[in-house]
Amino acid sequence: MAILSAEVESNGWVLRLVMSGVAGGFADYALDPDAVPQLVLSCSHAGFGKAGGVAVPTMLARTVPVTIPLRRPVDLLDPTVPVIDETDLGGGLLAVRLTLAEHVYATDLGLTLTALAGWRTGEEAVSGIAVSNGSAMVAPIPIFRWVVPQFPVTSSLVRLSVLVGSHHPQGLDPVAGVRFAATDGTTVREVWATALDTDDSQGDGLRCHTVTLDLAGLNAGLVRCDAEIFPWLGDMRSTDTAGTRPMAGLAVQALGSAAQVPLVVGFDPEGSRYGGRWIMLDPVEGTLLASAAMVQPSLADARGVAAANKPRTLSTAIEALRQANHALPAANGGAAATRALDGAWVVLPAGISGVAGTSVASGATTSEIPLRVIGDPAVADPRADCILRSGGASPPSVRVNRIRFEGCGLEIGQASMLSSVVQMVQLDDCEVRAKAGFATGSSIVGVCSYNSPAGVWAMSAVKTRWWRAGLGLNAVNHRYGLIRACEHSRLAGGFAVVGNRFIPDSEDGTFSAAVIAYGNFAISSDIDGGEDNILAFNDARGSKDRFIQFTAQNAGVAGTPSASVRRQMLLGNVIERVGTGTQPAFSMGENLEWTMSYNIIEFNTVVGVRANFIYNDPPIVTLADADTRTNFAFVNRVANNGFDRNASKHDDTIDSTTLNIRIAAGVPNPTGYRPHLVECWSSHNGVLHEANVDVTRATGTLTGFRAWYKGVRSVQTPAPALQGHVDDRSALGSDEGLGDYRPSAGSLLLGRVRTGNTDRDLLGQPRMIGGASGAYEAAGASLALAPVPSAHDHRGGGAGLAVRVALYPAAATHGHLAGNAVAQAEAPLAPLGAVLAVRSTAPVLLLSVSMTPRPGRMLLDDTAPGLFFGGIVMIPDRGGLPLGGTQSFLTVAAAGGDARRLILGPDERVSLVRFG
Numbered sequence: 054m055a056i057l058s059a060e061v062e063s064n065g066w067v068l069r070l071v072m073s074g075v076a077g078g079f080a081d082y083a084l085d086p087d088a089v090p091q092l093v094l095s096c097s098h099a100g101f102g103k104a105g106g107v108a109v110p111t112m113l114a115r116t117v118p119v120t121i122p123l124r125r126p127v128d129l130l131d132p133t134v135p136v137i138d139e140t141d142l143g144g145g146l147l148a149v150r151l152t153l154a155e156h157v158y159a160t161d162l163g164l165t166l167t168a169l170a171g172w173r174t175g176e177e178a179v180s181g182i183a184v185s186n187g188s189a190m191v192a193p194i195p196i197f198r199w200v201v202p203q204f205p206v207t208s209s210l211v212r213l214s215v216l217v218g219s220h221h222p223q224g225l226d227p228v229a230g231v232r233f234a235a236t237d238g239t240t241v242r243e244v245w246a247t248a249l250d251t252d253d254s255q256g257d258g259l260r261c262h263t264v265t266l267d268l269a270g271l272n273a274g275l276v277r278c279d280a281e282i283f284p285w286l287g288d289m290r291s292t293d294t295a296g297t298r299p300m301a302g303l304a305v306q307a308l309g310s311a312a313q314v315p316l317v318v319g320f321d322p323e324g325s326r327y328g329g330r331w332i333m334l335d336p337v338e339g340t341l342l343a344s345a346a347m348v349q350p351s352l353a354d355a356r357g358v359a360a361a362n363k364p365r366t367l368s369t370a371i372e373a374l375r376q377a378n379h380a381l382p383a384a385n386g387g388a389a390a391t392r393a394l395d396g397a398w399v400v401l402p403a404g405i406s407g408v409a410g411t412s413v414a415s416g417a418t419t420s421e422i423p424l425r426v427i428g429d430p431a432v433a434d435p436r437a438d439c440i441l442r443s444g445g446a447s448p449p450s451v452r453v454n455r456i457r458f459e460g461c462g463l464e465i466g467q468a469s470m471l472s473s474v475v476q477m478v479q480l481d482d483c484e485v486r487a488k489a490g491f492a493t494g495s496s497i498v499g500v501c502s503y504n505s506p507a508g509v510w511a512m513s514a515v516k517t518r519w520w521r522a523g524l525g526l527n528a529v530n531h532r533y534g535l536i537r538a539c540e541h542s543r544l545a546g547g548f549a550v551v552g553n554r555f556i557p558d559s560e561d562g563t564f565s566a567a568v569i570a571y572g573n574f575a576i577s578s579d580i581d582g583g584e585d586n587i588l589a590f591n592d593a594r595g596s597k598d599r600f601i602q603f604t605a606q607n608a609g610v611a612g613t614p615s616a617s618v619r620r621q622m623l624l625g626n627v628i629e630r631v632g633t634g635t636q637p638a639f640s641m642g643e644n645l646e647w648t649m650s651y652n653i654i655e656f657n658t659v660v661g662v663r664a665n666f667i668y669n670d671p672p673i674v675t676l677a678d679a680d681t682r683t684n685f686a687f688v689n690r691v692a693n694n695g696f697d698r699n700a701s702k703h704d705d706t707i708d709s710t711t712l713n714i715r716i717a718a719g720v721p722n723p724t725g726y727r728p729h730l731v732e733c734w735s736s737h738n739g740v741l742h743e744a745n746v747d748v749t750r751a752t753g754t755l756t757g758f759r760a761w762y763k764g765v766r767s768v769q770t771p772a773p774a775l776q777g778h779v780d781d782r783s784a785l786g787s788d789e790g791l792g793d794y795r796p797s798a799g800s801l802l803l804g805r806v807r808t809g810n811t812d813r814d815l816l817g818q819p820r821m822i823g824g825a826s827g828a829y830e831a832a833g834a835s836l837a838l839a840p841v842p843s844a845h846d847h848r849g850g851g852a853g854l855a856v857r858v859a860l861y862p863a864a865a866t867h868g869h870l871a872g873n874a875v876a877q878a879e880a881p882l883a884p885l886g887a888v889l890a891v892r893s894t895a896p897v898l899l900l901s902v903s904m905t906p907r908p909g910r911m912l913l914d915d916t917a918p919g920l921f922f923g924g925i926v927m928i929p930d931r932g933g934l935p936l937g938g939t940q941s942f943l944t945v946a947a948a949g950g951d952a953r954r955l956i957l958g959p960d961e962r963v964s965l966v967r968f969g
Contacts, residue, residue: 056182057146059166061094064687065156065190066740068094068119068166074147074175076139081174082122086154086765090118091172094153094184096161098192101229101283107245108230108283115221115286117157120739121762123150126728127705152738154765155221156688158192192287193220193651193688195228196622197280198549198587199292199316200261200537201254202479202513203307204422204455206319206327206396207268211235213278213316214252214263216551216587218622218653218810220690220741221286225249225812225820231262232281235318237271237385238300249812255515257538257552259590260813268318273326274384275303275421278316292316300386304421304455308477308509308534310548312585319396319422327396327422330379331355332363332370333429334399336406339365343372343411348397352430355400366410367426367441368449370399374424375417375452387421394453395422401439401461403432408441408470409449419455423479428461435460436484436518443470443488458483463500465522466491470500480514487522492563510534510548519545520556521563546572550588557595557631557790567597567634572604583611587622590815594629594782595790600638600659605647613648614685622653625815627828629783630662631790641666642733643702648685649733655692655810658794658827660776661783663698663751667691667736670702676718679711679727686733691742691764693809695776695802695827697785698751700758703737704730707757739764744805744826748774750785766805777801779832795829802826 058071084091094117102111123138138150157164164184170177197217205211213233222228230247244264252263268276277300279293292313299306307317321327329350338360347364349355364370374394383389394417428435442464450472457479463470466488471478478500485500486492500512513535520542533547542556543564555570570593583606593600603618611617618641628638641649643665654666667689671682708725715723736742742764750773763769775781777800782792795816796802802825812820814830825831 056166056168056179059182059184061153061157061164061184061186061188062150063187063189064735065158065188066153066735066738067123068151068153068184070149070151071142072147072149073145075145076141076147077137077174079122079124079135079137082151083171083173084119084121084151086118086120089169091169092119092151093117093167094119094157094164095167096157096164096184096186098158098161098286099288100286101289102285103229103247106247108228108232108247112162113286115155115161118154118765120152120154120765123152123738124761126731127726129724129726129728132705132724132726152762153740154743155741156190156735157186157188158190159186159188160192161186161188190688193284194287194290194620195219195282195284196312196585196587196620196651196653197282197290198312198535198585199280199314200252200259200535200549200551201316202481202515202535203317204304204319204457204479206321206422208320208322208324209269210265210267211276211278211318211320212252212254212263212265213280214254214259214261215280215282216259216261216549216589217282218587218624218655219284219286220651220653220688221284222808222810223285224822225809227810228262229283229285231283233264233266233278234281234298235266235268235271235276235278236298236300237274237276237320238298240271241298242266242268242271255538255552258813258817259537259552260811268320269322271320272385273320273322275300275387276318276320276385277303278318280316303385303387305509308511310510312548321396326381326384330374330377330397332373332397332399333358334365334367334370334401334406335360335363336365336402336404339363339369341365341369341410343369343376345373345376345378347373348377352398352400355398364411366406367399367408368413368451369411371417371424371451371453372411372413374399375413381421390418390420392416392418393421394419394424395455397424399424399426400429401426401435401441402429403435403438405440405442405464407444408451409444409446411449413450413452415452417452419453423455423457423477424453425457425459426461427459430460436462436482438462440464441470444468448472457481462486464488465500476509476511478512480512480517480519482516483514483518485517485519485522487563492521492523513547514539518556520561523563543568544572545570548586550586550591552590553592555591555593555596558597559595559790567632567636569599569602570596571600572602583607583617584620586620587624588626589622589624591626592815594627594792595631596629596638597632597634599636599640600626600628603639603641605645608648611648613650615646615648618647618649618652620651622810623655623657624653625656625811625828627658627660627794627815628662628664629660629790629792629794631782631784631788633784634662637665638662639664639666640668642668642684642686643670644672646671646682646684649689650686651688653690653692653810654694655690656814656826656828657694658776658829659694659696659699660778660781660792660794661697661751661785663700664696665700665702667733668700668702669730669733669737670708673710673714676714676720679714681729683730683732686736689736689741691736691745693744693806693826694746696745696747697776697783698749699745699747699760701737701760702758703733704728705757734761736760738762739767742767744807746776746801746805746826748776748801750774750776766807768801770801774801776827777803794827795832796825796827797832800825800831803831 060069097112097114100113101108124135125138140148166182167180197215200216201214217227219227234243246262246264249260250263252259281291283289294313303317331349331352332347333355375392379393381390381393428439440462445467448469454476459481463485510532512533515537518540536547536550538552540554542561605616605618638659667686669684673679712725739762745767747769749770777797778794779797780793782789805826806824815828818830
């Protein structure tokens with residue numbers, strides 16, 4: 054027997070072989086994709102690699118294992134027996150269709166096939182088989198969003214951060230690099246990020262591509278910042294879609310719903326364009342008569358204004374700022390403005406301040422940077438004590454279309470805080486809650502209603518708690534671009550929802566009904582939130598309803614066969630269901646007719662509930678619907694997840710609705726089978742899926758709704774089993790909520806991960822190659838050997854490995870919320886002889902780590918302060934031979950291990966204890 058021809062079919066994931074031979078069965082194929090793949094397709098694709106601290110174009114070599122033989126759609130005569138997809142072509146020829154582990158794309162080149170002996174019964178080893186590429190699939194582009202708020206003001210440095218996901222990460226590195234650029238329209242500043250780093254600007258230790266860029270030398274005014282994302286495989290994607298860095302209309306460009314928008318910065322090197330205007334309220338003794346004299350050049354001066362001469366309300370302060378008539382000269386492509394409120398500070402003292410009381414005359418502008426309303430920084434807890442409260446009547450027209458609340462409390466209810474003239478609101482380190490008597494009921498309102506320009510979002514929130522307010526962040530058309538490092542009850546939805554904590558009703562205390570934690574925007578004529586949405590590193594423990602409610606994009610806009618759910622990324626979330634809710638954690642294609650493509654669902658833990666996605670179950674009403682309607686799915690990365698149940702509803706299911714429709718139509722021998730539902734089979738056959746665990750624990754049919762293949766290194770249990778967690782408090786555990794979902798010893802989640810879009814888990818622990826699926830790495834796992842594409846041998850030039858070690862506080866249970874600093878050390882493993890020895894010419898291995906003393910921790914000998922190193926105490930080892938006769942060694946010690954000696958040189962020794 055011999056392979057005579059090989060072709061990748063148009064869907065990009067089916068390999069069709071024509072062989073000499075006779076038909077067989079599934080047992081004849083021993084493809085072994087998890088251990089030693091017996092049949093491997095090799096190809097190359099244009100993409101980018103790393104060299105000299107930048108991303109450079111290259112051809113990416115790929116090897117794609119063949120995983121399983123396809124089966125035919127279910128046989129209605131005997132649906133219980135799967136039939137292999139082999140075809141007897143006559144004349145001793147046989148065609149077979151096999152599944153590839155990943156998609157092959159239309160632009161892939163040089164396809165060849167290598168077969169090991171025995172890949173099929175009786176087959177011999179052969180290599181270099183040419184494979185024709187019939188794929189029509191377009192290679193994926195990166196998913197990304199800015200994860201810092203728009204319109205920061207700076208005199209020099211600015212933080213630029215994007216969170217990126219790709220369908221083909223290398224190791225734990227999503228992309229080859231990101232190039233950031235800033236311009237005033239004339240001069241350009243650029244800087245590269247070619248590895249994940251820590252953005253702690255919001256106190257959450259977010260791992261993303263981030264840089265600090267110095268804007269020195271640019272002109273004051275609005276500065277345009279762009280990001281160019283360079284994936285390992287595929288084309289670069291930029292926020293500058295035109296490639297010309299247009300400066301016109303930056304203030305509105307920044308609020309566009311697409312991911313590909315610039316980040317806009319207010320650059321004020323002299324502090325005169327946006328600074329130097331402070332005004333402080335006195336809600337008790339202040340006046341409602343506005344005066345420009347209320348506006349002072351500093352906070353100290355604003356404090357010094359006599360109480361009776363301070364504004365009593367926010368609207369009085371705004372009118373005073375209008376009267377001060379600050380001018381913004383034309384700059385960086387932007388027009389001049391008068392009576393500008395941009396960047397001015399209104400300070401709320403301790404106590405309750407109101408909004409209304411003074412009419413603001415027309416003419417006030419915030420054409421560039423929001424007006425800033427802050428709690429008094431001298432107050433110990435301004436979020437609790439410096440309160441702005443909505444009134445009892447319709448809100449006044451404050452004539453401000455951009456406003457930023459920072460470090461204060463907002464109490465809402467009865468009437469909106471602000472009028473509809475407001476186009477953008479930012480919340481930074483605020484607490485939003487209902488005013489007394491308005492936590493529930495029909496009189497609940499949001500912060501404001503909007504008059505936003507078409508096609509823009511209106512709000513962002515960072516480090517903010519929104520709770521006990523009756524409605525969630527998305528109340529009354531609150532349309533968010535960014536929600537990061539917040540705590541919230543009820544619904545929150547936006548384009549980038551990152552590092553947040555859902556507050557369960559047991560803690561909120563104002564509602565008892567099940568609520569959806571997160572959601573996308575409804576598609577309407579003026580905003581389109583259908584693509585490039587990111588929900589990452591969110592803690593949704595204690596939920597009683599869906600984790601996310603997806604919204605699809607119009608098919609005509611998306612150019613897809615049906616409504617489109619495209620480029621959604623769910624990364625690193627924990628979803629814990631408590632109570633008796635009946636809805637899945639999330640679903641795609643369940644009772645909806647959708648095209649689901651280019652999504653990433655990765656490193657999520659779903660406990661106590663099922664997740665039904667890429668779930669070919671379109672709505673049907675008529676007999677024609679039952680026989681024709683279908684969903685579509687392709688190029689979806691589903692990787693490194695832990696599910697209590699992940700159903701896969703395709704052609705082999707018994708659908709009661711279909712059965713009843715056929716009975717009513719008088720169809721002879723009616724069944725509930727729908728053999729035409731094959732358009733989602735890339736998911737059903739585990740293409741671009743890897744390292745997923747489905748323990749079938751959530752209630753439901755155990756043998757039905759199963760994937761035909763779950764993906765490489767995945768497990769799909771035929772009967773209920775435990776994922777294996779430290780403390781399960783979900784509805785399928787104790788039902789108390791807020792469990793500990795780190796993998797326990799022997800967990801099915803362990804030992805599966807090979808690639809991923811993040812190098813940290815939800816607690817900030819480092820991810821490991823060979824580590825755990827789900828939102829959490831194993832407890833105590835703190836050392837990873839991971840391929841680093843940018844690392845190289847000192848003299849050999851070959852690909853290297855790096856040791857990456859994270860240093861984090863031992864007591865931090867939620868490092869991303871606690872704001873604890875995380876340090877990282879990286880040391881390349883160099884060839885022997887490439888590193889100088891300590892005192893001789895013998896080769897050694899060097900690891901350079903910077904550590905901070907951790908006093909108060911119990912030491913092994915109780916004699917000296919120790920160093921805390923990823924769960925390991927390092928203390929002087931007085932029993933070791935000194936280095937150079939003067940220094941002591943370090944003992945690396947952890948509970949439960951026995952010491953080992955490692956010889957580094959002729960006389961140098963250290964004590965080691967095995968860990969992790």
